[in-house]
Amino acid sequence: QAVVTQESALTTSPGETVTLTCRSSTGAVTTSNYANWVQEKPDHLFTGLIGGTNNRAPGVPARFSGSLIGDKAALTITGAQTEDEAIYFCALWYSNWVFGGGTKLTVL
Amino acid sequence: QVQLQQSGAELVRPGVSVKISCKGSGYTFTDYAMHWVKQSHAKSLEWIGVISTYYGDASYNQKFKGKATMTVDKSSSTAYMELARLTSEDSAIYYCASPSFAYWGQGTLVTVSA
Numbered sequence: 760q761a762v763v764t765q766e767s768a769l770t771t772s773p774g775e776t777v778t779l780t781c782r783s784s785t786g787a788v789t790t791s792n793y794a795n796w797v798q799e800k801p802d803h804l805f806t807g808l809i810g811g812t813n814n815r816a817p818g819v820p821a822r823f824s825g826s827l828i829g830d831k832a833a834l835t836i837t838g839a840q841t842e843d844e845a846i847y848f849c850a851l852w853y854s855n856w857v858f859g860g861g862t863k864l865t866v867l
Numbered sequence: 868q869v870q871l872q873q874s875g876a877e878l879v880r881p882g883v884s885v886k887i888s889c890k891g892s893g894y895t896f897t898d899y900a901m902h903w904v905k906q907s908h909a910k911s912l913e914w915i916g917v918i919s920t921y922y923g924d925a926s927y928n929q930k931f932k933g934k935a936t937m938t939v940d941k942s943s944s945t946a947y948m949e950l951a952r953l954t955s956e957d958s959a960i961y962y963c964a965s966p967s968f969a970y971w972g973q974g975t976l977v978t979v980s981a
Contacts, residue, residue, distance in 0.1 A: 795968050803906070803960060807969035816969040848912055850968060855928050856902075856914035 761785045763851050765859035771839045771866055779862045780831040781849035787830035792851040794832035796825055799846040799861070808847075809834060839866050869893045871963050871972035878978045879953055886949040887975045889963030896944035897921040899966035903937060903948050906974070907959040915961075918946060953979045 762784040771777040781794060788794060796809040807816040809825035812832065822837045832851070836843055844866045849859045874888040889901065903915040916927035918937040925937045934957070936949045950957055960974040 797968050797971075803974045805962065805964070805968075805971035805974075807964070807967065807971070810967045810969065850912075850914070858904075858912035858914065860911050 760855070761851070761853050761857050763849060763857050763859040765847075765849060765862045767860070768863045768865070771836075771864065773841055773866060774838055776835065776837045777839055777864065778828070778836075779834045779847050779849075779864070780828065781833070781851065781859055782831045783851055785853070788827060788832045788851060790827070792832070792853070794825060794827075795850040795856075796823075796832075796834045797848050797850070799848065836864075839864075841866050869970045871965065871970055873961075873963060873972035873975045876976040876978070878980065880981055881954055881979055883953055884949055884951045885953060885977055886947055887961055887977070889946045889948075889972050891920075891944045891946070891965065897941055901937075901939070901946040902964045902968065903935065903946075904962045904964060904968075904971075905931075905959045906962065915948070920946065920965075950977065953977075955979050 764782045790812050794812045798806045808819050808823050813825040824835050826833050846861045846863050848861045850856050870892045872890045877885050879885050897920045900917050900919050902917045905913045914928050915931045915935050918925040920939050938947045958979045960976050962974050963972040
């Protein structure tokens with residue numbers, strides 16, 4: 760089974776732009792992997808942010824965007840807010856969905 | 868607004884089965900398939916499978932074939948997942964999510980202990 764790798768932790772400051780990445784052990788991530796990004800907040804509250812590489816889920820603020828950068832999927836937060844402090848997981852499709860280990864984002 | 872309401876925590880003995888539920892509201896339940904995801908400390912998030920809420924056919928992660936069985940009851944807009952022959956490895960939080968991973972239930976903690 761493919762292994763999906765994310766940064767374990769990142770720190771940013773309010774108002775800054777931060778990019779989280781999602782790498783596949785099988786090679787370059789493409790649109791055929793339909794990268795999804797989800798956010799986990801305390802008490803196991805999950806919210807979907809991005810589907811199909813770059814489609815924002817309903818109600819998700821425009822500061823969240825998804826893309827492919829080089830051979831990886833990426834989630835960019837433009838103008839991070841303190842409330843964006845959370846764990847972010849990506850998921851890639853390989854005929855199964857495979858999640859990455861998550862990136863703990865600190866905003867301070 | 869879309870809500871997925873899961874059943875409460877379960878404490879079960881090894882070897883038995885448990886069935887957890889996920890009731891959808893705020894949308895047309897049969898418009899979107901339902902995913903199930905396992906969260907454990909050891910393995911972070913694992914995709915268990917997905918079921919068509921309209922047709923009832925399911926697709927499983929090979930790892931969970933024989934362990935998980937997904938069903939739906941369209942009349943009550945509820946999806947179910949039964950976990951069989953439980954062991955300590957099955958102790959985890961289980962989530963339903965739809966459509967795709969946009970909306971998640973609050974999770975159901977399953978603890979397997981004698």
